[in-house]
Amino acid sequence: MHFKDLFIPTLREIPREADNPAYGLLLRAGYIRKLSSGIFLFLPLGLKSIKKIENIVREEMNSIGAQEMLFSALSPKSIWEESERWESFGNDMFRLKDRKGSDFALSPTHEEIVTFLARNEIKSFRELPQIWYQIQTKFRDEPRPRGGLLRCREFSMKDSYSLDMTWEGLDISYEKHKKAYERIFKRCGLKFHFVQASSGLMGGKESGEFMVLSEYGEDKLVMCPKCGYKANKEVAKSLPFNESYKGEEKKEKIYTPGIKSVSEVSEFLKVPPEGILKSILILAGEKPYLAIVRGDYEIHIGKLSSVLGQTVRIAEPEEVENTLGVSAGFVGPLNSKVPIIIDEYAYKIEGGVAGAGEEDYHIKGVTPSKDFEIFKIEDIREAKEGDYCYNCKEKLEFKNAIEIGHIFKLGTRYSEKMGAYFTDKNGEKKPIIMGSYGIGIGRILLSAAELYRDENGMALPITISPFELHIVDFNLDKDTSIRIEKELKAKEIEYLIDDRDESPGVKFKDADLIGIPVRITLGKNIQKGIADIYLRKEKEKIEVTLKDIVNKVKEIIEEKKKNLNDI
RNA sequence: CGGGGAGUAGCGCAGUCCGGUUAGCGCGCCUGGUUCGGGACCAGGAGGUCAGGGGUUCAAAUCCCCUCUCCCCGACCA
CATH class of the missing domain: 3.30.930.10 (Bira Bifunctional Protein; Domain 2)
Structure with a gap:
C-alpha cells in the first residue's frame, strides 16, 4: 500500500481534547477522530x-x-423488563421510540x-x-x-x-x-x-x-x-493498617451539637477515626439496614450488595429521618430498629464512639460485641492505601x-x-x-x-499494527523501489510505502508516530547497494544489502510474530 | 445531576478584563522556485457566520440574557 493512497491525516500537535497520551497519539497518527463525546470514527489505519x-x-x-x-x-423494551434491567440500567441505557411509540434500547x-x-x-x-x-x-x-x-x-x-x-x-x-x-x-x-x-x-x-x-x-x-x-x-480484601481501637468502656452520652462527620466527632471528642463507629442507613430495595464501618474507612456498596444478594443504595437524608427518626450524623447502633451489618474490623472496636440515635448526641464506650444485636459481621469496607494483604500481611500496592x-x-x-x-x-x-x-x-x-509509546509516537506490537513494514522511500531510485515492492508482495509482507514528495524529516516523524514496528529506509545508501532496517520499539538500526533486505525483513517480522503468537 | 473551565482559519493559540482602523500569530494548505537521512528555505496566495440565537450601543469577538457543544472535578460515606 502506498502512503498517498491512504487517508492518514497526521497531526503535528496534540489536540486539546486528548486527556491521555495514548489517545493523543491515536489522534495525531491519524488512526481515529472524535465525532462527539465518547463517539469515534476509525480511519484507515485505526x-x-x-x-x-x-x-x-x-x-x-x-x-x-x-x-x-x-x-x-436495537432491542425492545420488553426483554429488558423481563430481566428487570430496563429499570436498573437507568440513564446508562440509550433509549428511543419507534414511529408507533414503542420503546427500544440501543x-x-x-x-x-x-x-x-x-x-x-x-x-x-x-x-x-x-x-x-x-x-x-x-x-x-x-x-x-x-x-x-x-x-x-x-x-x-x-x-x-x-x-x-x-x-x-x-x-x-x-x-x-x-x-x-x-x-x-x-x-x-x-x-x-x-x-x-x-x-x-x-x-x-x-x-x-x-x-x-x-x-x-x-x-x-x-x-x-x-x-x-x-x-x-x-x-x-485487606487488613487495616492500624490496630483495633480500645477505649474506655464506660458508657457516656455526650452533647455534640451539630457535630456530624467523622472528622468533626474525632476532633470534638478527641477520639481517632478508627475508634468511631460510622453508622450508615442503606436500603436493599425497600428494606433498611444499618451498615457500620470504622470511621477511618468507607462502606463499600458493592460488597454490601453481594452480602445482601441484591443491589443496595445509601439512603437519602430524608429517608434516614423518616426511618430512624434522627438526622444523619447522629445515627447509632444502640437499640437499632433495623438489622445491623457490621464490618469485621468495626466489630473489634472496644469502647468506641457512635451516634446516640438522638439529635445532637453521641455516645462513648460502645463495644459492638456486647452492646447491640448484630445481623451480620462481614467485610463491607473499601480497601484503602496503607492496608495490608489479607493473606500474607504484606503492604498492598x-x-x-x-x-x-x-x-x-x-x-x-x-x-x-x-x-x-x-x-x-x-x-x-x-x-x-x-x-x-x-x-x-x-x-x-x-x-x-499506552504501553508502547515514547516521545516520538508509538511502537505497536506487530500483530495489531496496521502494517508490518513501513518503508521510508526518498524516491532516489524508482527501479529499486519497484523491485523491492514486488519482492514484498511475493513474500506476503504487509507494507506501507511512503513515497510522498515530502522532506525526510516529515517522513521519519510520521513513521515514528504511526508506530509500525519494522521500517526500512530507501535513501542515499541505495547507491552503495545498502538500505537500513530500523526497529521502532527497540530503536535499533541494521544496515543490509539491497539484495538481502526483503529476506532479512521477512525474518524479523516472522520472529516478532512468533514471539507474540507462540503460546 | 452539581461545580469549574473552554468554544476565534484544518490544528495549536493570542486578542475579551477596559467595546472603536481591514480580527492576529505559529503550524498546516495552495502556487512558483530552491532543497532533500529527522517536522527545510525563499517569494506570493487562499482561508473566519469570532459556537448559535437574542439584546444593549452610533459601534460588539469584547457588555447582558438564553441555547448548544467540548474538557476537568465531584455525585449522597453522615
Whole structure:
C-alpha cells in the first residue's frame, strides 16, 4: 500500500481534547477522530488495527469452540423488563421510540438477547453446552465519557455467552474463556493482570478482570507484591493498617451539637477515626439496614450488595429521618430498629464512639460485641492505601489500570427470570446456567498505544499494527523501489510505502508516530547497494544489502510474530 | 445531576478584563522556485457566520440574557 493512497491525516500537535497520551497519539497518527463525546470514527489505519485485533479474538474464540453470530444493536423494551434491567440500567441505557411509540434500547450488552435466543431454541440437554459470541457495537450513555477510546458511549465489544447444564460445566466454560483471553491479550502484545472483580450490574457469582496497568486507567487495582494477590479495589480484601481501637468502656452520652462527620466527632471528642463507629442507613430495595464501618474507612456498596444478594443504595437524608427518626450524623447502633451489618474490623472496636440515635448526641464506650444485636459481621469496607494483604500481611500496592476484559459466571439469573429452561436426562426442567464474557476491542488498541509509546509516537506490537513494514522511500531510485515492492508482495509482507514528495524529516516523524514496528529506509545508501532496517520499539538500526533486505525483513517480522503468537 | 473551565482559519493559540482602523500569530494548505537521512528555505496566495440565537450601543469577538457543544472535578460515606 502506498502512503498517498491512504487517508492518514497526521497531526503535528496534540489536540486539546486528548486527556491521555495514548489517545493523543491515536489522534495525531491519524488512526481515529472524535465525532462527539465518547463517539469515534476509525480511519484507515485505526480500522486496520481494529480488524487485526478482531481476528485474533476470533481465532481464539473459535479455538475454544465458540460460535460467531451477530445479534442486533436495537432491542425492545420488553426483554429488558423481563430481566428487570430496563429499570436498573437507568440513564446508562440509550433509549428511543419507534414511529408507533414503542420503546427500544440501543443494547448496552446482550445477555437478554442471548437468553431470548436460548429459551426459544434450546430445549434439551443434548443441545448443551454452547458458547456463542459476537463482535458488536454497544451503546452506553456514560455519565462521563473520557480517555478517548477508554470510556466511550459507542464502542465495539466482543461478547460471548456460555450456556451450560451444570455448574461444573459453567466452571469449564469460564476456564476456557480465561485461557482464551490470556492467549488473545498475549498475542496482542499486552502486559496484563488477571484479577478478582465484582460483577456489578451483571449480577452473578464469580468474575475476573483482565487489566493493563496505566496511570490513566480508571480502575484501581490492589496487588500484593509478596504473595501475588490481585483484585479490583471493588472487591479487594485487606487488613487495616492500624490496630483495633480500645477505649474506655464506660458508657457516656455526650452533647455534640451539630457535630456530624467523622472528622468533626474525632476532633470534638478527641477520639481517632478508627475508634468511631460510622453508622450508615442503606436500603436493599425497600428494606433498611444499618451498615457500620470504622470511621477511618468507607462502606463499600458493592460488597454490601453481594452480602445482601441484591443491589443496595445509601439512603437519602430524608429517608434516614423518616426511618430512624434522627438526622444523619447522629445515627447509632444502640437499640437499632433495623438489622445491623457490621464490618469485621468495626466489630473489634472496644469502647468506641457512635451516634446516640438522638439529635445532637453521641455516645462513648460502645463495644459492638456486647452492646447491640448484630445481623451480620462481614467485610463491607473499601480497601484503602496503607492496608495490608489479607493473606500474607504484606503492604498492598494500589495501582490504576485499564480494564480490557471481564469474565463472569452469571449462573441462572437471566435464564430463570426470562424462562430459559432445558430438559435434563431425567426429564426434569432446569434453568440454563450461563456465563458472560467481554473484551473491549478499542481498549486493546488504546492499551497498546499506552504501553508502547515514547516521545516520538508509538511502537505497536506487530500483530495489531496496521502494517508490518513501513518503508521510508526518498524516491532516489524508482527501479529499486519497484523491485523491492514486488519482492514484498511475493513474500506476503504487509507494507506501507511512503513515497510522498515530502522532506525526510516529515517522513521519519510520521513513521515514528504511526508506530509500525519494522521500517526500512530507501535513501542515499541505495547507491552503495545498502538500505537500513530500523526497529521502532527497540530503536535499533541494521544496515543490509539491497539484495538481502526483503529476506532479512521477512525474518524479523516472522520472529516478532512468533514471539507474540507462540503460546 | 452539581461545580469549574473552554468554544476565534484544518490544528495549536493570542486578542475579551477596559467595546472603536481591514480580527492576529505559529503550524498546516495552495502556487512558483530552491532543497532533500529527522517536522527545510525563499517569494506570493487562499482561508473566519469570532459556537448559535437574542439584546444593549452610533459601534460588539469584547457588555447582558438564553441555547448548544467540548474538557476537568465531584455525585449522597453522615
